[in-house]
Amino acid sequence: MPLTLDSPIVDEQTTLNRTWTTVVWNDPVNLMSYVAYVFRSYFGFDRATAQRLMLQVHNEGRAVVATGGREEMERHVEAMHGYGLWATLEKVPV
Amino acid sequence: MTPWTRDDDMISAEFSDIETAILRDLCWQVGELVDSADHRDPALARLLPDAYRDDPVAAAEFRRLTARDLAARKAAGIRLIGTMLSESDNGRIVVTEAQAHDWMRALTDIRLVIASRLGIEEDGDEGRGDSDEDLFLRNAFDWLGFVQDSIVQALEEAL
Numbered sequence: 715m716p717l718t719l720d721s722p723i724v725d726e727q728t729t730l731n732r733t734w735t736t737v738v739w740n741d742p743v744n745l746m747s748y749v750a751y752v753f754r755s756y757f758g759f760d761r762a763t764a765q766r767l768m769l770q771v772h773n774e775g776r777a778v779v780a781t782g783g784r785e786e787m788e789r790h791v792e793a794m795h796g797y798g799l800w801a802t803l804e805k806v807p808v
Numbered sequence: 809m810t811p812w813t814r815d816d817d818m819i820s821a822e823f824s825d826i827e828t829a830i831l832r833d834l835c836w837q838v839g840e841l842v843d844s845a846d847h848r849d850p851a852l853a854r855l856l857p858d859a860y861r862d863d864p865v866a867a868a869e870f871r872r873l874t875a876r877d878l879a880a881r882k883a884a885g886i887r888l889i890g891t892m893l894s895e896s897d898n899g900r901i902v903v904t905e906a907q908a909h910d911w912m913r914a915l916t917d918i919r920l921v922i923a924s925r926l927g928i929e930e931d932g933d934e935g936r937g938d939s940d941e942d943l944f945l946r947n948a949f950d951w952l953g954f955v956q957d958s959i960v961q962a963l964e965e966a967l
Binding site: 740742743744745747748751755788791792795796797798800801802803804 | 854855856857858859860861870874878881882909912913916917919920923928929930931932933953956957960961963964
């Protein structure tokens with residue numbers, strides 16, 4: 715079997731660690747300015763990114779705002795619920 | 809109410825007597841609702857939504873691990889706003905940035921509860937307006953949205 719530069723174990727772990735997303739859903743209550751502000755202040759997005767994701771939530775009904783390990787995404791979802799945003803975790807389809 | 813303004817690290821606004829009384833009452837009522845932990849109440853379901861959409865088992869487990877603390881934080885935050893109003897000097901509220909976040913969260917929770925009571929579920933829903941109470945809630949909903957937007961504008965100046 716030829717040696718490759720691949721490192722299967724690390725690759726697998728990386729894949730496993732990054733197979734979840736935090737999704738924020740549109741709702742008729744939260745103001746666009748507020749949602750964009752929460753994205754900026756909590757996730758540290760710049761103004762343009764926060765605005766783009768907020769508009770995606772508003773226009774398309776949902777946006778992925780973070781990707782990573784399951785525990786991290788659960789923390790994000792709980793924080794979003796703390797801000798009154800409707801957020802869920804999803805496993806990234808493989 | 810005067811819009812929120814920023815002065816260095818502090819953010820302030822001034823509420824009239826009637827606004828102070830209305831918002832304080834809403835804080836107590838929504839605080840009680842959150843404490844009730846009645847998950848059949850659709851308003852509470854919106855405050856503590858499922859974290860997993862298509863996995864009821866994972867959603868139940870997440871709820872078991874987080875809902876109690878999250879509800880307690882929400883109730884405490886909402887009551888904090890009510891207390892600040894009660895203790896304010898003629899409706900004048902001066903808060904730090906962290907406290908402004910408490911305000912934003914509490915106002916959001918109160919608006920989510922009002923929206924649920926009025927049947928505002930999708931974009932464009934006007935909500936019920938059949939009774940005096942409905943109309944009162946509708947006005948409060950819109951006004952709290954204004955208060956909320958004003959806080960965001962004041963905070964945006966610093967970010």
